[in-house]
Amino acid sequence: VSTMNAKTSSEGEEEASGMRNETLGESGRLGEAKRGRVIHVAYAIAALDLTLLFMQMGVMPYLAKSLGLDSVGFGYLQTIFGVLQLVGGYIFGRLADRFGARAALILSCASGSVFFLLMSLSTSIPLLFLSRLPGVFMHGIPGAQKVITDMTTPSQRAGALGKLGLCFGVAIIAGSALGGVLSTKLGIYVPAYVGLVGSLINTLIAMVWIPSQTKPKSDHHVTEHSNLFSIREILRLMKFPGVMEVFIVKVFAGLPIGLFMIMFSIISMDFFGLEAVESGYLMSYFGVLQMVVQGLVVGKLASHCTEMTLLRLSVFVFAGVGLGMALMRTVWHYCIIAVPLVFAFSMLATITDSILTKAVPSSDTGAMLGICASVQPLTRTVGPTIGGVLYKQFGVSSFGYLQLMVNLGLFVYLLKSKIPLGEMKSQ
Numbered sequence: 001v002s003t004m005n006a007k008t009s010s011e012g013e014e015e016a017s018g019m020r021n022e023t024l025g026e027s028g029r030l031g032e033a034k035r036g037r038v039i040h041v042a043y044a045i046a047a048l049d050l051t052l053l054f055m056q057m058g059v060m061p062y063l064a065k066s067l068g069l070d071s072v073g074f075g076y077l078q079t080i081f082g083v084l085q086l087v088g089g090y091i092f093g094r095l096a097d098r099f100g101a102r103a104a105l106i107l108s109c110a111s112g113s114v115f116f117l118l119m120s121l122s123t124s125i126p127l128l129f130l131s132r133l134p135g136v137f138m139h140g141i142p143g144a145q146k147v148i149t150d151m152t153t154p155s156q157r158a159g160a161l162g163k164l165g166l167c168f169g170v171a172i173i174a175g176s177a178l179g180g181v182l183s184t185k186l187g188i189y190v191p192a193y194v195g196l197v198g199s200l201i202n203t204l205i206a207m208v209w210i211p212s213q214t215k216p217k218s219d220h221h222v223t224e225h226s227n228l229f230s231i232r233e234i235l236r237l238m239k240f241p242g243v244m245e246v247f248i249v250k251v252f253a254g255l256p257i258g259l260f261m262i263m264f265s266i267i268s269m270d271f272f273g274l275e276a277v278e279s280g281y282l283m284s285y286f287g288v289l290q291m292v293v294q295g296l297v298v299g300k301l302a303s304h305c306t307e308m309t310l311l312r313l314s315v316f317v318f319a320g321v322g323l324g325m326a327l328m329r330t331v332w333h334y335c336i337i338a339v340p341l342v343f344a345f346s347m348l349a350t351i352t353d354s355i356l357t358k359a360v361p362s363s364d365t366g367a368m369l370g371i372c373a374s375v376q377p378l379t380r381t382v383g384p385t386i387g388g389v390l391y392k393q394f395g396v397s398s399f400g401y402l403q404l405m406v407n408l409g410l411f412v413y414l415l416k417s418k419i420p421l422g423e424m425k426s427q
Contacts, residue, residue: 035151039160041209042147045105045202047167049112049140052195054175056119059183059191066188067125075384081132085377088136090234092143093370097363101146102210104139104366109203111137116195140202142366142373147210149357149365158302158354165294165346172287237368242419243359246311249410250352251375253315254345256322256403258376262383263391263399271396272331285335289342297343298350307351308419314347315411322403325396 064074096104111134118131145161152160182190238244260267268274274282301310317340324337353372357365390398 038209038211039148039151041205042105042144042151043163043167045109045205046140046144046164047170048198048202049109049144050167050171051175051178052112052116052198053138053140054171055179055182055191056116056195058176058179059188062183063119063122063188064128067122067128069125069128073125077129077132079381079384080129081135082377082380084132084136085138086374086381089139089142089374089377090367090370092137092139093146093366093368093373094233096143096146096366096370100212101143101150101366102206102212104146105143105206105210106203107137108140108143109199109206111135112140112199113196113203116192116199120189120192120196122192139370139373142369145353145357145369146366149369150362154358157358158307158350159299161353162294162298162302162346162350165298165350166291169287169289169291169294172290173284176283176287233367234371237360237364237371240359243356243368245417245419246352246355246359247371249311249315249414250348250356250372251378252406253318253348253410254375255379256399256406257318257341257345258379259383259387259390260325260396260399260403262380263387267391267396268331272334274331282331282335286338286342289338290346293343293346294350298346301347302350302354307355308414310347310351311355312411312414314344314351315407315414317344318348319404319407319411322400322405322407325400325403327397327400 060077061074064077069077092104092108095107115131115134115138118127118134122128122131141164144164144167148160148164149157178194179191182194238247265279268279268282305313321337321341321344324333324340328334328337353369356368356372360368387399390402
């Protein structure tokens with residue numbers, strides 16, 4: 001009996017190993033080429049999704065104004081979208097774990113189609129608010145990240161996730177420019193029509209080119225009858241070694257700069273004295289920086305340095321950025337500060353996502369990515385209130401001093417704490 005059990009166990013391990021190898025290439029023969037194609041398709045979907053999102057973000061204030069929505073009402077509109085994204089992020093991740101990355105991406109792209117359809121029909125304020133509802137499942141980046149985490153080994157993950165930042169840079173430049181040109185030349189609703197077509201194309205790409213299974217069947221052990229939104233499940237993930245510590249760093253390191261970016265439209269007018277066109281140029285500059293940093297810096301550093309070293313580096317650079325922001329007086333100062341800012345922001349996002357997805361079982365990577373994706377919507381939800389108070393009471397420099405103090409504290413914490421990254425292996 002003992003011999004038979006050992007044999008069965010050995011066969012089971014071999015089968016699981018075979019399935020795991022199949023994940024990373026769908027078959028032993030196609031392996032690397034198949035995996036590379038699927039990852040590139042995920043990049044393409046993410047790039048188009050973000051481009052369409054930035055396109056509507058640039059047009060939305062003008063559409064809202066044309067319908068008679070004042071600045072307070074527009075703030076409510078943005079808050080509703082942030083709350084929907086916040087709640088939907090984790091649910092989306094759980095759906096990705098349960099039904100697979102392909103189904104999750106199709107859901108995200110289809111939700112985008114409904115979003116743009118409703119936006120194109122928004123001839124009144126209630127319809128404009130209604131158009132925000134599909135945002136609960138619009139999570140193109142977490143969907144693409146889920147495909148990438150399923151298709152890469154732990155050692156490849158940080159570099160592969162980092163390249164998503166290239167998509168972000170392209171989207172900032174193309175989306176902002178496209179939205180402005182289309183709405184000015186052809187009409188305020190044309191970007192919504194283009195967004196609808198683009199989202200439908202993305203849906204078809206996901207259906208055709210993303211394989212139905214991107215991880216081994218042996219990894220599909222998500223509890224089928226558990227609730228999609230469960231505080232208990234979130235707490236379970238946070239109990240894995242190192243997860244809580246790294247997630248705390250992820251949330252708080254970027255929070256002050258997140259508050260600043262939420263208030264940036266007002267700061268650019270009042271503090272820097274920029275016109276709308278000049279603000280657009282500044283956004284394009286950020287997009288180019290993002291592409292350079294993600295394309296030339298993050299991946300190379302990830303292949304040569306440990307993740308803990310890069311995490312400490314990003315937090316330390318963030319602290320320096322805070323000092324620079326506290327002392328800046330002109331937009332040219334900000335352009336200089338933007339270089340280390342984009343580096344720290346990109347590195348922090350990439351490394352923490354990589355660490356956290358490796359810290360949990362592969363059947364929970366979608367949920368973990370969903371939790372990570374909720375950080376930005378959380379900032380967008382609470383940011384207008386906190387950022388408004390800071391700016392009104394203490395001025396622009398307060399964002400810098402807050403950034404400096406928070407990140408210095410986190411840097412000391414990372415130096416002294418022994419976060420068990422060695423235990424963070426793909427299961």
